Amino acid sequence: MRYEGVLTKMQTEAGSPIQYYLVFNDNFIHMNQLLGQEIELSFRGFECLNCAKKKKIWRMGFCYDCFYSIPGAGDWIMRPELSTAHLGIADRDLDYETRVQVQPHVVYLACSSDMKVGVTRKTQVPTRWIDQGASFAIPLVEVPNRYLAGITEVALKNHYSDKINWKKMLCNEVTEFDLIAMRNIAKDLLPDDVSQYFETTVEQLYKMEYPVLEYPKKIKSLNLATTPNYSGRLVGIKGQYLIFEDGTVLNVRSYEGFVMELNV
Incomplete structure (x- = not known):
C-alpha cells in the first residue's frame, strides 16, 4: 500500500501501549499496525507548513521567510521566559501570543x-x-x-x-x-x-508505555537529505522516532515539512 503526504509530528493517543498516527491531508496511517513489517520511505520534496510553498524547510517545518515572520516560531517558543503577552507586549502578533501564552x-x-x-x-x-x-x-x-x-x-x-x-x-x-x-x-x-x-x-x-518490539543496542540516525530512500523492518515507535530492526531511527519531528512517500 502506498501513502504520500507532508510529514508532521505523529499524532498520539494515550494507552498501553501509546497509539501513533501519521496524518496526511487526505489520509492517515495507524503506525502501530505496521510494527514488524517492512516499510519503504522516499523523500519527494518540501512543503512549508505555513505558506504551503515548495520551498526548502529551514526549521520547525517552516521555510526561512515564515520561520522569521510567523508568531508560532518566535523565540519564546523555545525560551518561555521571554514571553511577554501577559504584559500586553507583542513579539510578532499579540492576539496569537495571548492565546498561547496566557493559559x-x-x-x-x-x-x-x-x-x-x-x-x-x-x-x-x-x-x-x-x-x-x-x-x-x-x-x-x-x-x-x-x-x-x-x-x-x-x-x-x-x-x-x-x-x-x-x-x-x-x-x-x-x-x-x-x-x-x-x-x-x-x-x-x-x-x-x-x-x-x-x-x-x-x-x-x-x-508511559511505548509500542516497541525490540530496542536497539546501537543506533544510527536516518538523514533524509543524504539518504532519500530507505527501507527496513519497523520494530518500534518511541517519542517521535521510528525504530528499525537494523538500528536506524527516524525523528519524524525533525522532518516536518518534508513530502514523503511511504510504501508498505
Whole structure:
C-alpha cells in the first residue's frame, strides 16, 4: 500500500501501549499496525507548513521567510521566559501570543533517559511527555501563563538538566528516579513568584508505555537529505522516532515539512 503526504509530528493517543498516527491531508496511517513489517520511505520534496510553498524547510517545518515572520516560531517558543503577552507586549502578533501564552502551563519533572525539567501547556499533558519519549513524568507546578513557567524552568535548570539524551532514550537506558520525592525537593527551588502554585498542583505520577518490539543496542540516525530512500523492518515507535530492526531511527519531528512517500 502506498501513502504520500507532508510529514508532521505523529499524532498520539494515550494507552498501553501509546497509539501513533501519521496524518496526511487526505489520509492517515495507524503506525502501530505496521510494527514488524517492512516499510519503504522516499523523500519527494518540501512543503512549508505555513505558506504551503515548495520551498526548502529551514526549521520547525517552516521555510526561512515564515520561520522569521510567523508568531508560532518566535523565540519564546523555545525560551518561555521571554514571553511577554501577559504584559500586553507583542513579539510578532499579540492576539496569537495571548492565546498561547496566557493559559495554564505546567512545569514538570520527567525521565526519558535521565531526569529533566520542562515546560508545556496544560492542554499538552501528557502529549508533550509522549513526544519526548518519557517513561515517567510528574507535574511540579501549574501556573497561569507561559512566563511564570519559563522563569521556573530557568531556576530549576541550575539543578536539573533540560535536555534529553535521545540515544539513551531510544535504547531504553532510562535511569529511574523517585519523582514524587524529587518533586518535594524541587519545591524549595521554586522562584518566589511561583511557590504559591505548588500546593494547588495535583501530584500525579504518569507512566508511559511505548509500542516497541525490540530496542536497539546501537543506533544510527536516518538523514533524509543524504539518504532519500530507505527501507527496513519497523520494530518500534518511541517519542517521535521510528525504530528499525537494523538500528536506524527516524525523528519524524525533525522532518516536518518534508513530502514523503511511504510504501508498505
